[in-house]
Amino acid sequence: MTIILATTLLTVLLSLGLNRSIKRYRYFIYAFFALAALIISEAEATIVSLGYVALGIFLVVMYTGVLNRGLVWKRLMGVRAELSIIASILLLPHAVSFTEYLLEDVGVFSGTIAYYLGILAFLIMVPLTLTSFMFVRKQVGGKRWKKLHQFAYLFYAMVGLHLIFIQNDRMWMYIAIFGVYFLLKGSMKLETYYKKRKPAQA
Amino acid sequence: MRNAIVLILFIAVFVVAIIREPVDDTLDAIAGSTNPTYSVSLDAMASATEDDEDEDEEDDD
Numbered sequence: 001m002t003i004i005l006a007t008t009l010l011t012v013l014l015s016l017g018l019n020r021s022i023k024r025y026r027y028f029i030y031a032f033f034a035l036a037a038l039i040i041s042e043a044e045a046t047i048v049s050l051g052y053v054a055l056g057i058f059l060v061v062m063y064t065g066v067l068n069r070g071l072v073w074k075r076l077m078g079v080r081a082e083l084s085i086i087a088s089i090l091l092l093p094h095a096v097s098f099t100e101y102l103l104e105d106v107g108v109f110s111g112t113i114a115y116y117l118g119i120l121a122f123l124i125m126v127p128l129t130l131t132s133f134m135f136v137r138k139q140v141g142g143k144r145w146k147k148l149h150q151f152a153y154l155f156y157a158m159v160g161l162h163l164i165f166i167q168n169d170r171m172w173m174y175i176a177i178f179g180v181y182f183l184l185k186g187s188m189k190l191e192t193y194y195k196k197r198k199p200a201q202a
Numbered sequence: 203m204r205n206a207i208v209l210i211l212f213i214a215v216f217v218v219a220i221i222r223e224p225v226d227d228t229l230d231a232i233a234g235s236t237n238p239t240y241s242v243s244l245d246a247m248a249s250a251t252e253d254d255e256d257e258d259e260e261d262d263d
Contacts, residue, residue, distance in 0.1 A: 001219035
C-alpha cells in the first residue's frame, strides 16, 4: 500500500506542477511508458507487473471526480485523460502476466474470483482507454462518450472488488479507499438529482 | 468538505500502511525482489498456502 499511495502522491504533485507539459508532451509520455511496460513485462514480479503503479495513478483519476471544484480539481481534471491512459498502459503488464499465469499455471476455470473480476475490469478498461484519446473522443461525440464513460464506475467497482477478494493484508485499506469513493460519488449524484428536481417542482 | 474527507482518508491509510508494511520490504519491492509484504497476493490468488517453505527445502550436502 505504501508503494501505491506513494505513486498517488507523486502523480498528484507532478500533475499539479507539470500540468501543461504533461498535456503538451502526452504522446512522448505514452511512448515512454509503453516502452517501459514492454521492458517490464519481461520481468517476473515488479511493482508495475503487480499493478501497484497503475493503481496508484488510477486512484488520482478516480478521486479527481469527487473533489470540490477549485484549483487542485481544475489542474487534475486537465490531465485526467492523460493519467488514465498512462495508468492503462502500465496496467497492461499486470493484465498480461496474470492472464498468462491463469491460463498456463492455474487453469482457466480454477482461478479465484479475484482473477475473473480483474479480467472483467480489464475488459471494461479497454474501450474506456481507447476513447480517452482526444481524437477518438471527438469522433465518438460528446453524448455517446459521456454515456460510455459511465462504465468507469463499473470499472472502479470491479477493480475494488478484485483487490478486496485477493484477501491479503491490505484488504481493509482497499475497502476504505473504494468505500469512501463510492460514498462520496453517491452523495454527489444524490445532490445533483435533488438540485435538478427542485426547479421542476417549483 | 469532500476535499478534506479525501485528504484525511489518504493520510490515514498512508500512516497505517507505513506502520504495517516494513520500509525494507517496500524498498525491496521497488528494487524488484519479492518479500512477505509484497508477494503474498500471487500465492493467495493461486489459492496456495504460504507456510510450506519447509517442504521445498533442499539439502546442500
